[in-house]
Amino acid sequence: MDEEKKRPDSKDLNAIERFYERFRGIPLKYLDLFIGLCVAALVIVLVMGMINR
Amino acid sequence: MGETKTTALNGKSVLKFISDHAIIFLIILLALFTWANSQNFMSKDNVGNLISNVAPRFIIACGVSGCLITKGTDLSAGRQVGLAACFAAMMQQTLDYSARVFDWMPDMHWVFALLISVAIMGCIGAVNGCVIAFLKVPPFIATLGMQTLVYGACQVITGNQPIGGFKQNYRDLASGNFFGERLLPYLLLPALLVGLFMWFLYNKTRHGKYMYAIGGNENAAQVAGVNVNASLIRIYILASVMYALAGFLIGSKAGGASTATGQGYELEAIAACTIGGVSVNGGVGRISGILVGVLVFEVLKICLQFLRFDPAYTFIAQGLVIIVAVALDLRKYLAKK
Numbered sequence: 001m002d003e004e005k006k007r008p009d010s011k012d013l014n015a016i017e018r019f020y021e022r023f024r025g026i027p028l029k030y031l032d033l034f035i036g037l038c039v040a041a042l043v044i045v046l047v048m049g050m051i052n053r
Numbered sequence: 054m055g056e057t058k059t060t061a062l063n064g065k066s067v068l069k070f071i072s073d074h075a076i077i078f079l080i081i082l083l084a085l086f087t088w089a090n091s092q093n094f095m096s097k098d099n100v101g102n103l104i105s106n107v108a109p110r111f112i113i114a115c116g117v118s119g120c121l122i123t124k125g126t127d128l129s130a131g132r133q134v135g136l137a138a139c140f141a142a143m144m145q146q147t148l149d150y151s152a153r154v155f156d157w158m159p160d161m162h163w164v165f166a167l168l169i170s171v172a173i174m175g176c177i178g179a180v181n182g183c184v185i186a187f188l189k190v191p192p193f194i195a196t197l198g199m200q201t202l203v204y205g206a207c208q209v210i211t212g213n214q215p216i217g218g219f220k221q222n223y224r225d226l227a228s229g230n231f232f233g234e235r236l237l238p239y240l241l242l243p244a245l246l247v248g249l250f251m252w253f254l255y256n257k258t259r260h261g262k263y264m265y266a267i268g269g270n271e272n273a274a275q276v277a278g279v280n281v282n283a284s285l286i287r288i289y290i291l292a293s294v295m296y297a298l299a300g301f302l303i304g305s306k307a308g309g310a311s312t313a314t315g316q317g318y319e320l321e322a323i324a325a326c327t328i329g330g331v332s333v334n335g336g337v338g339r340i341s342g343i344l345v346g347v348l349v350f351e352v353l354k355i356c357l358q359f360l361r362f363d364p365a366y367t368f369i370a371q372g373l374v375i376i377v378a379v380a381l382d383l384r385k386y387l388a389k390k
Binding site: 028034041045046048050 | 370
């Protein structure tokens, strides 16, 4: 209930913020996990690039 | 007595700092790895080349940053850079060059060519600003339209032909060095001046305060007496002036210009700003962060070239860097509210 009250009015949000609000329900730890996976993917791409050069 | 806010340096805060700057740490590691594997990586030539590549991109990113801080964007940045490069190129062709675009064009000092390019791009920026401020068209749509319009105009003006045959003093602007030192290319000076000017503008002037206020909450800024429309127009004009300067320098550096010049630079600039901490949600961003963001991209590109990567892998790596930057921005947004 309190969380609902804290939410900004959608009229005050721009398109990017409205898009970001869609992720409101996702716990931050999952977002951290996603960022970690992307960084890991970047490392893998760099390693693959080095192997296949 | 004021209470001093202290942050305990513990494992969690260190981990948070590393996760917040994961991309920057990764790029530093990559640079160190490349340096260890390549003798020429830290040579004067290469570092000078890095500075020459970073300088115009930093100027473009500084222009885009104002739009981003006010919750806007500028997708026409790259095409405006291309048009400015073409204008500068047309005005700086040697008189005896056989394929001059305009035969009637008189011999012109590069300062006048720069001023004319700046004036033309400033007008385009004013149109962008007016459409966004008065017609309330979302910046994404307004600047997307301008991007296509500018590209078409550039094709018409140049006849879709590449432009070359520059005067020597124009070419020297980008290829010369201070004191003959390769670490100090001429391009460093405009980037430094723009960086200092933008820092002063963002931190020490009323315009900068208005900009952050609009980005934080446009309605509150309006109620507080900020002339939002005038500020937005000024921001888009300034952005276009930056594109004109960058285009002028890129034309000189490349030794030629065409309709393809500047293609995709807007996305690189937006990504660099995001990596550097400029939130696309507005109200946040520092010039030092923008420089870091631009450096991350350029160092990544140079490292992968030195490591002789297939260009396809370079694009994948750049794409992943952009995804991480957006995810970090999203994380900051969710954590803040």
